[in-house]
Every structure is written in C-alpha cells, then in structure tokens.
Amino acid sequence: MDPKLLTIEALSVHFHLPEGVARAVDGIGFDLQPGETLGLVGESGCGKSVTALSILGLVQSPPGRIEAGRILFESRNLLRLDAEGLRRIRGRDISMIFQEPMTSLNPVLPIGRQVAEPLMVHKALSRSEAMAEAAAWLDHVKIPAARKRLDDYPHQLSGGMRQRVMIAMAMVCRPKLLIADEPTTALDVTIQAQILSLMLMLKSELNMSVLLITHDLGVVAQMASRVVVMYAGQVVEEGRMTDMFDQPFHPYTRGLLKSMPRLGDRRAGRPPRLNEIPGTVPSLIEAVSGCRFAGRCPHVFDVCRKQQPDLFKIGAGQRARCWLKRYPDRRKPDA
Numbered sequence: 001m002d003p004k005l006l007t008i009e010a011l012s013v014h015f016h017l018p019e020g021v022a023r024a025v026d027g028i029g030f031d032l033q034p035g036e037t038l039g040l041v042g043e044s045g046c047g048k049s050v051t052a053l054s055i056l057g058l059v060q061s062p063p064g065r066i067e068a069g070r071i072l073f074e075s076r077n078l079l080r081l082d083a084e085g086l087r088r089i090r091g092r093d094i095s096m097i098f099q100e101p102m103t104s105l106n107p108v109l110p111i112g113r114q115v116a117e118p119l120m121v122h123k124a125l126s127r128s129e130a131m132a133e134a135a136a137w138l139d140h141v142k143i144p145a146a147r148k149r150l151d152d153y154p155h156q157l158s159g160g161m162r163q164r165v166m167i168a169m170a171m172v173c174r175p176k177l178l179i180a181d182e183p184t185t186a187l188d189v190t191i192q193a194q195i196l197s198l199m200l201m202l203k204s205e206l207n208m209s210v211l212l213i214t215h216d217l218g219v220v221a222q223m224a225s226r227v228v229v230m231y232a233g234q235v236v237e238e239g240r241m242t243d244m245f246d247q248p249f250h251p252y253t254r255g256l257l258k259s260m261p262r263l264g265d266r267r268a269g270r271p272p273r274l275n276e277i278p279g280t281v282p283s284l285i286e287a288v289s290g291c292r293f294a295g296r297c298p299h300v301f302d303v304c305r306k307q308q309p310d311l312f313k314i315g316a317g318q319r320a321r322c323w324l325k326r327y328p329d330r331r332k333p334d335a
C-alpha cells in the first residue's frame with residue numbers, strides 16, 4: 001500500500017489573461033505522509049495559494065486552468081473528480097484554513113451554525129447534535145464561554161477568535177489533511193503563538209497531516225518536519241526542516257534564511273540585519289530559458305542563463321534546482 005496521503009505530480013496551473021499566459025504553477029511535485037507537517041514557503045506570488053486551491057478544486061476558472069499533472073489523495077486523482085465528488089471530500093477528508101477569516105466565514109450566519117454545518121452535511125448529524133458538538137469544539141479551541149457565543153456573528157469576535165472559529169470549522173469532521181494558508185499572518189505575535197500551539201495540539205490529537213503555507217520561516221521551524229521551497233511557480237528546494245536550516249543548498253533558500261531577523265545581533269548591540277534578496281520575482285508570463293532565479297542569484301554563471309537546472313539530489317531527502325550541484329567550484333564564498 002502507498003504510505004503517502006497526498007502526492008502532487010507535475011502540476012501546472014496557468015492563468016489565461018489578456019496580457020498573456022501566467023504560469024503560476026509550473027510543473028511542481030511533492031508528497032505528504034500521514035501525520036506529517038510539510039511547510040510550503042516562498043515569496044509572495046510564487047504560487048503557494050494556487051497550489052493549495054488546486055488540491056480542493058477551487059482555482060478560479062476562468063482565467064485559471066489546470067493544464068497538467070495529478071493530485072493523488074489516498075491514491076485517487078482529485079483532478080478527475082466531479083464537483084459532487086470534490087464537495088464530499090472538502091471539509092470531511094481535507095479542510096482548509098485561510099489567511100483572512102472574514103473572507104471565509106459567512107458574515108450573516110451565527111458562528112455556532114457555521115461550525116455545525118459540516119457535521120450536518122458530511123456526518124448526517126441532526127441539528128441539535130451538530131450544535132452540541134459545535135459548542136464542544138468552540139470550547140476546545142478555547143473560545144471563552146463558548147456555549148453562550150454560539151449565536152454570535154463573526155463581526156462580534158476579535159481576529160484571533162475568528163481564526164479559532166475557522167480552526168474549529170476545519171477540524172469538526174476530523175480531516176486527514178489540513179491545508180493552512182498563512183493561518184496566522186494577519187494576527188499579532190502573541191495570538192499567533194496561541195493559534196500555532198493550538199494547531200500543534202489538535203494535529204497530534206487527530207494524527208492529521210498538515211500542509212502549512214507561509215512566508216514565515218520562523219513558523220515553519222516551529223511546526224514543520226519537512227519544507228518545500230517554491231520560486232516563480234516551481235519547486236527549487238525540498239528537504240527535512242533541520243537540513244534546510246542547517247545546510248540549505250539553493251541560493252534562494254539561503255537568501256530566505258538570511259532575511260530572517262536575528263535576535264543574536266541585537267543582543268550583541270548590533271542593529272538587526274534584515275538582508276533582503278535583491279531584485280524581484282521574474283514575470284510569470286515571459287518565457288525563461290535558464291534558471292528562474294538567475295537574475296537575482298549572487299552565484300550566477302553562463303550555464304544558469306541558458307539552461308534550466310533539474311532538481312538535483314543533494315542528500316537524503318534533500319533536492320535543489322541549482323547548477324551549483326554540477327559545478328560546485330562556481331559557488332562564490334558567501335558575502
């Protein structure tokens with residue numbers, strides 16, 4: 001039996017826009033084991049959310065179109081399912097938490113009803129059974145006086161509370177896979193820490209797999225056991241979290257890590273170094289012949305501009321899309 005819960009193979013998602021075809025996701029692949037937390041990271045616009053939306057069949061179409069690839073969930077290709085088949089999986093086997101809860105909570109429905117709804121739809125619970133379970137879940141995600149708040153509307157709650165309601169909604173059916181797209185980016189740091197530890201607790205309780213999408217490597221370090229780094233619609237590096245932090249290979253991954261603020265600098269009386277990666281992500285519309293990172297890479301050499309590198313094996317479970325693997329002597333000493 002295939003031990004993988006989710007396998008994405010050669011997935012390409014393009015947006016057909018008046019100005020041209022934007023290759024938002026361009027031949028990506030990765031997999032997720034049961035119970036594993038995988039971090040998907042990369043700069044804004046690199047295709048993280050489009051990847052997540054593809055899994056649940058939620059890419060806006062038109063202009064979006066899934067051009068190629070397979071998304072296997074427990075060996076079934078989700079891209080082959082019809083709308084009804086996807087609806088059955090969504091919220092029951094796979095659920096999703098979004099960055100901004102107000103866009104996914106219904107503003108005119110009390111929160112109790114919203115948490116109860118998936119139980120009525122997927123588990124055929126009666127309304128009163130579902131409401132009782134919803135109250136228990138709101139309590140579980142630490143909404144104070146949960147029972148009294150069942151009839152509250154989303155606008156009556158703080159941002160952190162709304163995110164807890166979203167988590168309760170995502171968890172009620174005990175999904176096998178949770179996709180969390182920037183679940184804490186909109187929250188202040190103390191609430192962020194509370195939400196992350198709540199997610200960790202529920203994850204181990206339910207033995208769920210989590211696809212955690214974020215541009216915050218600190219969050220990844222706390223939560224994930226493996227990391228996939230995307231750049232301009234492609235996977236550029238993947239590996240175990242500890243390897244990626246200790247020995248990142250790709251210059252882009254190295255740049256991301258260097259751009260993390262360091263407490264050590266401040267303790268030593270130096271201003272914190274925030275090394276931004278110079279330059280911007282290339283247009284997804286123009287064809288690129290070489291490496292997509294070439295224009296920003298401190299190590300760039302002739303081959304990089306001509307030919308796209310493969311994902312080369314670096315070590316156990318670590319791969320990087322970089323010509324430095326073939327031509328190690330071209331690596332310049334890091335500045």
Ligand SMILES: Nc1ncnc2c1ncn2[C@@H]1O[C@H](COP(=O)(O)OP(=O)(O)OP(=O)(O)O)[C@@H](O)[C@H]1O
Pocket residue numbers: 015017022024042043044045046047048049050051060063064215284
């Ligand atoms: N509905 C859409 N119509 C047109 N283009 C889109 C649409 N959705 C996404 N794109 C394009 O696809 C690319 C990838 O977008 P995506 O939302 O996946 O980025 P992201 O990695 O999630 O970024 P962020 O960190 O800002 O959330 C972007 O260049 C974006 O412009």
Ligand SMILES: [Mg+2]
Pocket residue numbers: 048049050181
């Ligand atoms: Mg996004």
